[in-house]
Amino acid sequence: KDSDGREHPTCNCREPKYFSDSPVECEMNKFDDMIALLIDRVPGFTQVIAVDAEFSLLHRCWCLAEIVKTAGTGTPQNTLIHSCDAMDLHYGLLSKLDVRNCQASHKADKDFILSKIPDIDSFNARLQWLIFSKRGIFMKQIKCPRDRVDSAGRIAARVERARARSVNPQEVDLEMSRSGTRTLESFSNADMSVSHTSQDALGVINENASFEAPQDLADHVIVQAML
DSSP states (O other): OOTTSOOOOOOOSOOOOOOTTSTTTOSGGGHHHHHHHHHHHSTTOEEEEEOOTTOGGGGBHHHHHHHHHHHHTTOOEEEEOSOHHHHHHHGGGGGGOOGGGOBOSSHHHHHHHHHTOSOHHHHHHHHHHHHHSTTSTTTTTOOSOHHHHHHHHHHHHHHHHHHHHOOOHHHHHHHHHHTTOOOOSOOOSOOOOOOOOOHHHHOOOOTTOOOOOOSOGGGEEEEOOOO
């Protein structure tokens, strides 16, 4: 289905379709090579991250892998979000992002992506930094007040402190409530999966990475949630 929930028509050709269980023939599993080729061949290449209203993009394995991979090359990244209301509704839950809990259309795709990550906890920490840091993907592109995004980082830190002090889920939930977060699901699981977000833990991202608005969208790749 597309981002509007409409089903894509099935292909009526008889060409065989290859997925991650056929790694040589499959095209989808070569996104890292594709990104490297675009960076090499397209002057001024930038990644545009188009976030849907439900923020489901950030719960898709392929999308997270592409975002982190591109960030690691120092390539400029620009973010487009649906609205400030959507940001308000979902940013508290972003502190729980864990690539192990993300979704893929095929289990083999998720297994393939996880197999390429040598240290899951470090990957999650880097992901948190990419989202919540002052140089993160949400900071310069969105038109929402800056304090909304800053508070998301504070939420992540407060939840982590609560988790470190106690495994009591009520205490973790209280911290979320004090932060003004709209809780959309039960926090009965005290493991918030929030990793440390210091640059020391994450490594240094290329200082030349730019977060300015793109000049020509024809030279940019759009990462979308594939629902």
